[in-house]
Amino acid sequence: xxPRKELANAIRALSMDAVQKANSGHPGAxxxxxxxxxxxxxxxxxxxxxxxxxxxxxxxxxSNGHGSMLIYSLLHLTGYALSIEDLKSFRxxxxxxxxxPEYGYAPGIETTTGPLGQGLTNAVGMAIAExxxxxxxxxxxxxxxxxxxxxxxxxxxxxxxxxxxxxxxAGTLGLGKLIAFWDDNGISIDGNVDGWFTDDxxxxxxxxxxxxxxxxxxxxxxxxxxxIAAQAETSKPTMxxxxxxxxxxxxxxxxxxxxxGAPLGADEIIxxxxxxxxxxxxxxxxxxxYAGWDNKEQGQALExxxxxxFAAYASAYPELAAEYKRRINGDMPSDWEVKSTQYIExxxxxxxxIxxxxxxxxxIEAFGTMLPELLGGSADLAPSNLTMWSGTKAIxxxxxxxxxxxxxxxxxxxxxxxxxxxxxxGFVPFGATFLMFMEYARNGLRMSALMKQxxxxxxxxxxxxxxxxxxxxxxxxxxxxxxxxxxMNTWRPCDSVESAVAWKSAIERIDGPTSLVFSRQNLQPQAxxxxxxxxxxxxxxxxxxxxxxxxxxxxxIMLIATGSEVQLAVxxxxxxxxxxxxxxxxxxxxxxxxxxxxxxxxxxVLPALVTKRLAIEAGIADYWYKYVxxxxxxxxxxxxxxSAPAEQLFKMxxxxxxxxxxxxxxx
Numbered sequence: 001x002x003p004r005k006e007l008a009n010a011i012r013a014l015s016m017d018a019v020q021k022a023n024s025g026h027p028g029a030x031x032x033x034x035x036x037x038x039x040x041x042x043x044x045x046x047x048x049x050x051x052x053x054x055x056x057x058x059x060x061x062x063s064n065g066h067g068s069m070l071i072y073s074l075l076h077l078t079g080y081a082l083s084i085e086d087l088k089s090f091r092x093x094x095x096x097x098x099x100x101p102e103y104g105y106a107p108g109i110e111t112t113t114g115p116l117g118q119g120l121t122n123a124v125g126m127a128i129a130e131x132x133x134x135x136x137x138x139x140x141x142x143x144x145x146x147x148x149x150x151x152x153x154x155x156x157x158x159x160x161x162x163x164x165x166x167x168x169x170a171g172t173l174g175l176g177k178l179i180a181f182w183d184d185n186g187i188s189i190d191g192n193v194d195g196w197f198t199d200d201x202x203x204x205x206x207x208x209x210x211x212x213x214x215x216x217x218x219x220x221x222x223x224x225x226x227x228i229a230a231q232a233e234t235s236k237p238t239m240x241x242x243x244x245x246x247x248x249x250x251x252x253x254x255x256x257x258x259x260x261g262a263p264l265g266a267d268e269i270i271x272x273x274x275x276x277x278x279x280x281x282x283x284x285x286x287x288x289x290y291a292g293w294d295n296k297e298q299g300q301a302l303e304x305x306x307x308x309x310f311a312a313y314a315s316a317y318p319e320l321a322a323e324y325k326r327r328i329n330g331d332m333p334s335d336w337e338v339k340s341t342q343y344i345e346x347x348x349x350x351x352x353x354i355x356x357x358x359x360x361x362x363x364i365e366a367f368g369t370m371l372p373e374l375l376g377g378s379a380d381l382a383p384s385n386l387t388m389w390s391g392t393k394a395i396x397x398x399x400x401x402x403x404x405x406x407x408x409x410x411x412x413x414x415x416x417x418x419x420x421x422x423x424x425x426g427f428v429p430f431g432a433t434f435l436m437f438m439e440y441a442r443n444g445l446r447m448s449a450l451m452k453q454x455x456x457x458x459x460x461x462x463x464x465x466x467x468x469x470x471x472x473x474x475x476x477x478x479x480x481x482x483x484x485x486x487x488m489n490t491w492r493p494c495d496s497v498e499s500a501v502a503w504k505s506a507i508e509r510i511d512g513p514t515s516l517v518f519s520r521q522n523l524q525p526q527a528x529x530x531x532x533x534x535x536x537x538x539x540x541x542x543x544x545x546x547x548x549x550x551x552x553x554x555x556x557i558m559l560i561a562t563g564s565e566v567q568l569a570v571x572x573x574x575x576x577x578x579x580x581x582x583x584x585x586x587x588x589x590x591x592x593x594x595x596x597x598x599x600x601x602x603x604x605v606l607p608a609l610v611t612k613r614l615a616i617e618a619g620i621a622d623y624w625y626k627y628v629x630x631x632x633x634x635x636x637x638x639x640x641x642x643s644a645p646a647e648q649l650f651k652m653x654x655x656x657x658x659x660x661x662x663x664x665x666x667x
Contacts, residue, residue, distance in 0.1 A: 001288075001292050002288055002292050004035070004038055004039070004220045005035075006277075006278075006289065007038050007042070007292050007293060008034040008035045008037070008038040009034070009249070009276045009277075009278050010073070010285055010289050010293065011030055011031075011034040011037060011038070011070060011073040011074065011077070012034050012248065012272070012276065012278075013273070013276075013278050013280065014069065014072075014073040014076070014077075014087055014285070015027050015030035015031055015034075015069035015070060015073055016031065016250075016263075016264050016269055016272060017087075017269070017282045018072070018088065018090040018097070018283075019069060019090070019264070020263045020264065020265075020266070020269060020282075021088060021090065021282075022091040022092065022263075023263055024091050024099070025068075025069060025090065025091060025099065025261075025263065026066040026067050026068075026069075026260060026261045027247060027250075027263065027264055028067070028185075028187070028246040028247040028259040028260045029066065029067030029070060029154060029183060029185075029246065029260075030069045030070035030073065031246070031247050031248045031249055031250065031254075031259070032183060032185050032217070032244040032245055032246045032247060032248050033067065033070055033152060033181075033183050033217070033242075033244060034070070034248065035217060035218045035219075035220060035223065036152070036181055036183075036217050036223055036242050036244075037074055037152075038220070039220050039223040039224050039227065040060075040150060040181075040223075040227065041060075041074050041078060041295075042292075042293070042295075043224060043227075044148075044227050044231075045058050045060060045150065046058040046147060046148070046302055047060075047078075047108070047295065047299055047302075048295075048296075048300055048302060048303045049075075049078050049079035049080040049081075049107075049108070049295055049296050049299055050079070050296050050299065050300055051299075051300075051303060052107040054303050055425070056144065056145065056146065056147050056306050057147060058147045058148045058149070058150060059123065059126045059147070059148075059149040059150070059424070060110060060150050060151075061110055061111055061113065061119045061120070061122055061123040061126070061149070061151040061152070062101055062113055062119060062151075062152050063113055063116070063117065063118070063119025063120040063122075063123070063151050063152060063153040063154070063157045064113075064116065064119070064152060064153055064156065064157055064183065065100040065101050065112075065114040065115075065116075065119060066099075066100060066114065066261065067152075067154075068097070068099065068101050069087075069090065069097075071101055071108075071109065072086075072087055072090070072097050072101075072106065073087070075106060075107070075108045075109075077285070077289075077290065077293035077294075078293050078295040078296075078299075079293075079294050079295055079299075080106070080107050080108045081107050082096060082097070082106050082108070084283055084285075086106070087283065088283060099114075100112070100113060100114030101113050101114070103423070103451040104451070110122075110126070110423060111419070111420070111423050111451065112447060112450055115443050115447065116154070116156040116157045116159075116160045117153075117156075117157045117158075117160030117161075117162040117163045117166070118162060118416045118419075118443070118444065118447060119151060119153065119157070120151050120153050120157050120163055120166055120167070121162055121165070121166035121413050121416035121420065121444075122416055122417075122419055122420035122423060123149050123150075123151035123178060123180070123420060124166045124167075124169065124170045124175065124178065124413070124417055124420060125416065125417035125418065125419060125420020125421040125422075125423070125424065125429075126420045126421070126423065126424045127149040127170065127177055127178035127237070127420075128173065128175065128395070128400075128405070128417065128420070128421060129421045129424035129425075129426060129427055130145060130147060130149060130424065131173070131175060131176075131177065131395075131400040132375070132395055132400045132401065132402070132427070133145045133424075133426045133427075134146065134400070135399065135400040135401035136372075136401050137324050139313070139316070139317060139320070142312065142313040142316065142317070143309075144306075144309060144324065147177070148177045148178075148179060148231065149175075149177060149178050149179070150179050150181070151178075151179075151180050151181070152180075152181050152183060153180060153181070153182055153183065154182070154183045154185070154188075155183075155184070155185070155186070155187075155188055155197055156188055158197075158199070158201060159196075159197055161412070162412045162413055162416065165410035165412060165413030166410075166413040166416070166417065167205065167237075168208050168410075169407065169408065169410060169413060169417075170208070170237045171205075171208035171209030171236065171237060172209065173396070173397050173400075174236060174237075174397030174398075175236075175237045176233060176234040176235050176236055177234075178237035178238070179231070179237070179238045179240065180237065180238070180239050180240065181240045182201065182239060182240065182242060183217070183242060183246075184201070184241050184242055184243050184244060185243075185244045185245060185246040185255075186246075187255070187256065187257050187260055188257065188260065189257060189260055189261055190257065191257045192257075201239075201241065202214060202239070202241055210236055210237050210238060210239050211229075211230065211233045211236045211237070211238040212238070213229055213230065213238065213239070213241065214240075214241040214243070215240060215242055215243070216242075216243055217242030217243050217244035218245070218248065223240075223242070226240045227240070235397070246259060246260060247259030247260075247264070249272050249275050249276045250264055250268055250271070250272045250275075251268070251271045251272065251275050252268060252271070253268055323372075324426075327372075327373045327425075327426045327427070328425050328426050330454070330510055332507075332508065333370060333371065335370070336370060336371075339370050340366075340367065340370065340504050343366045343367075344497060344500045344533070345533070347500050348497050348528060348533055351495060351496035351497055351525040352496070352525065353523070353524055353525060354496065354522055354523070355518070355519050355521055355523065356493050356494075356495065356499045356518040356519045356523055357384075357386050357460040357461075357518040357519060357520060358386055359493070359495065359496035359499035359500070359518070360386060360387075360458060360460070360499055360503065360516065361386035361387065361388075361389065362496065362499075362500075363503040364376065364387065364389045364503075365389040365390060365391075366500075367503060367504075367507060368389050368391050369391065371428060371507065372403070373426065373427050373428050374403060374427075374428050374430070374507075375403050375404070375405070375421060375427040375428065375429045375430075376392075376403065376404055376429070376430045376431075376432070376458075377404055377405030377406065377407050377414065377418075377429075377430070377431050377432065378406070378407065378431070378432040378433065378458075379408065379409055379410055379411045379414050379431065379432065379433040380406070380407065380408050380409045381432065381433055381460075382406075382432075384434070384461070385432035385434075385458060386460070387404075387430075387432045387458060388404065391403070392404045394406060405417075407431065411433050411437045411438075411441040412440050412441050412443070412444055413444075414431040414433070414441065414444075415431060415441035415444025415448070415457065416444040416447065417431075418430065418431045418444075418448070418455045418456075418457070419444060419447055419448045419453055419455055422448070422453040422454050422455045423451070428507055429455060429456065430455075430457065430458055430506075431456075431457055431458065432457070432458035432459070432460070433458075433459065433460075434459065434460060434461045434466075434473060434475075435459035435460065435462045435463075435475040435478050435479070435517055436461070436466075436472070436473050436474065436475045438457070438475075438478055438481075438482070438515075439478065441457070442481075445457060445482070445488070445513065445515070446485060448488075448512075449485050449486060449487040449488045449512060449513055450487070452487050452511050452512045452513075453513055454509060454510050454512075454513070455513040455514075456506045456513065456514050456516065457513065457514070457515045457516065458516050458518070459475075459478075459515060459516065459517045459518065460518045460519075460520065461473065461475075461520045462479070462492065462517045462518060462519050462520070462563060462564075462618075463475060463476075463519070463563070463564065463618035464476075464618050464637070464641040464642075464646065464649045464650065464653060465519055465520055465521045465564055465618065465646045465649075465650070466520055466641075466646070467520070467644065467645050467646040468643055468644065468645060470641065470642065470643030471640040471641040471642060471643070474640070474641035476619060476620055476637045476639075476640055476641065477619070477620045478619075479492060479617075479620070479623075480619060480620045480622070482515045482517075483591055483623060484623075487511075487512040487513070488512065488513055488514070488515060488592065489505070489506070489509065489512065489513070489514045489515070489590055490514075490515045490517065490590060490591070490592055491506070491514065491516050491517060491589050491590045492517040492562040492563040492590075492617075493516075493518070493562075493563065493589045494523060494561075494562065494563055494564070494565075494566035494567065494587055494589065495523050495524065495525045495526050496525060497526070497528065497533065498536055498587070498589045499518065501536045501537050501589075502514075502516050502589065502590065503516065504537075505537060505590070505593070517563070519563060519564050520646075521564065521646055523563075523564055523566075523567060524567045524570075526543060526566065526567075526570070526587075528543070536589070537593075538593060538594060538597050538601065539588065539589065539590035539591060539592065539593030539594030539595075539596075539597070540586060540587065540588040540589070540590070540593075540594035540597075540602075540605050540606075541586070541587060541605060542584060542585070542586055542604075542605055543566065543570070543585045543586065543587045544570060544573050544583075544584065544585040545583075545584045545585070546573075546577045546581070546583050546584070548577075548580070548581070548582035548583075549582045549583060549584045550582060551604075551607035551609060552607070552609050553609070553610070554609060554610065554611060554612070555582060555612070556582040556583070556584065556610045557576065557581055557582065557583045557584070557610075557612045557613075557614070557664050557667060558584045558586055558606065558610050558612065558613045558614070559572060559573060559583065559584070559585045559586070559614050559616065559660070560586045560588055560606075560613060560614070560615040560616070560624070560627055560628070561585070561586075561587065561588070561615070561617060562588055562617050563617070563618075564618065565616040565617050565618060565635075565655065566585070566587050568616055568655060568656075568657065568660055569585045569616055569660065572657050572661050572664065573585050575657065575661050576661060576664055581664070583664075584610075586605055588627070606627065611629060611631045611632065612631070612664075612667040613627065613629065613631070613632035613667075614628065614632060614633050614634070614635065614663055614664050614667065615627055615628050615632065615633075615634045615635070615636070616634075616635045616636070616655070616660060617634075617635075617636050618636070618637060618650070618653070618655055619636060620636060620637055620638075621634040621635070621636025621637060622636075623636075624636060631667075632667070633663050633666070633667065635654050635655065635659060635660060635663060637653060641653075
């Protein structure tokens with residue numbers, strides 16, 4: 001077996017070669033963390049390169065994702081389907097090796113990282129999922145859920161505010177199987193971090209309730225002993241502070257920001273090979289090094305052993321085993337479609353005049369009994385978001401078998417933790433806050449959309465209808481921002497039925513996240529026939545139509561609305577039709593889903609010949625011009641709100657029947 005240093009040098013060589021070939025990238029972190037990675041991946045990490053989705057594998061997250069050649073090198077060397085040609089295509093179009101690790105590109109990439117601090121936070125979510133899943137499914141002598149979550153992170157991750165949010169909660173929840181490795185190299189893009197990052201990081205993490213161990217990041221024995229100690233501490237997460245030299249081995253650039261985010265250069269690479277004693281060509285790895293890294297046989301043996309354990313578990317607890325497999329596979333319960341549809345039909349017959357945030361809580365109550373995998377939480381706003389139900393049980397450090405997370409005032413961490421839980425599998429997670437505070441969580445929402453994760457975000461207090469709390473809490477541009485995010489489905493329902501359809505759609509969706517936007521104020525229930533009830537799920541449908549309305553008649557008028565403004569459109573419809581106008585009311589609770597419908601269906605709802613169109617929504621007006629066109633009008637927000645009772649604000653900003661009728665008449 002080659003010496004550890006030589007095995008680690010394979011990572012350094014591949015990393016500097018790939019960055020040099022791409023003429024772009026970050027060689028410093030992979031070269032500095034190579035010794036840590038060698039110990040972790042060869043001595044501890046439980047994984048199977050031939051089955052990257054093995055359910056009980058350890059999770060590895062490279063939070064400092066700019067150092068992506070570290071994980072690409074590890075995946076290649078240990079036997080994943082990532083070839084040397086893939087490494088040579090680093091940062092090139094359509095390669096498996098993009099500049100930052102991207103979920104779904106290379107096998108073995110557990111999450112997309114790059115926005116610093118989010119990988120660490122995803123790892124917290126994964127560790128929560130492991131702990132909770134274990135508490136729900138493990139039985140004496142049958143630990144079928146038993147794996148660690150490891151994350152590498154750099155100074156930049158620790159400077160980001162999200163690292164505080166996530167690490168604080170991880171300590172509170174006692175995530176003993178979360179182990180983080182801090183690459184303490186003292187260098188960031190601008191140079192030596194002493195000028196802007198002088199925190200006592202070990203003391204900081206001790207204050208969070210973590211076990212903290214400090215090691216020489218180039219001393220394999222110290223690293224190994226630290227990991228053993230970390231695994232032995234079951235009641236606390238562990239931070240292993242690894243003092244390293246960035247760009248280790250590069251004679252003139254190691255220890256400087258010159259190797260952080262730029263190729264070493266041909267001459268420096270030659271000098272580095274000499275300094276490391278690496279007497280091989282570009283992208284050349286000798287057979288004994290490959291053999292020392294290869295984990296396919298050992299990984300398959302680990303999975304085979306787990307399969308035997310699971311077979312024994314299934315024999316002792318057949319129903320639990322079947323339920324575990326269903327949840328890990330992301331399948332819906334066999335009776336889900338019947339029961340959820342029945343609930344919606346019953347709502348249509350009996351829905352009340354309530355706020356959609358209350359309608360949302362009713363949905364959680366109904367669907368929670370059908371879905372043990374539903375794992376919710378709120379950022380310290382549960383009484384306002386209405387996210388708790390009769391079956392709520394909080395997850396704590398001492399008992400993780402529950403289904404609810406108290407995130408505290410940590411919106412950004414919540415969004416990224418929800419992503420981590422979704423990535424882990426076994427749960428359908430949701431988080432909740434006021435719509436205004438999606439701004440704190442914005443990048444986490446974007447990452448869920450980028451990774452197409454089954455993550456649900458509940459946003460209440462959706463407009464100026466929030467009232468007296470004023471413009472700091474009244475969302476204006478946020479719904480448009482969510483709608484403009486690729487892969488994100490955004491629902492703004494007008495009553496209990498649309499709320500239930502929105503929840504059902506979000507739960508069933510497996511190819512991306514959903515934002516559910518609910519009102520603070522009570523909303524009138526709307527009447528629908530069976531066809532209209534079915535069409536709600538299409539994201540947009542005809543709610544009302546006068547007998548005079550003609551899709552081919554340019555004199556016809558369409559009122560388009562969402563959420564609380566649907567009732568406004570209905571009341572304006574009543575006045576306009578009393579005047580003999582030809583009017584249609586269209587409810588568009590989810591424009592994202594509506595846009596995926598057939599051209600024929602969209603034309604049937606919004607006929608092209610009807611150009612007299614008025615959109616009404618208490619959000620930013622500009623979004624709606626795509627639906628009303630140049631000849632249409634929008635009653636929406638063009639400024640921030642004010643502090644006043646909601647009814648006064650709606651009148652001030654033109655959300656009245658009189659203004660809708662007058663605006664429609666001017667068409």
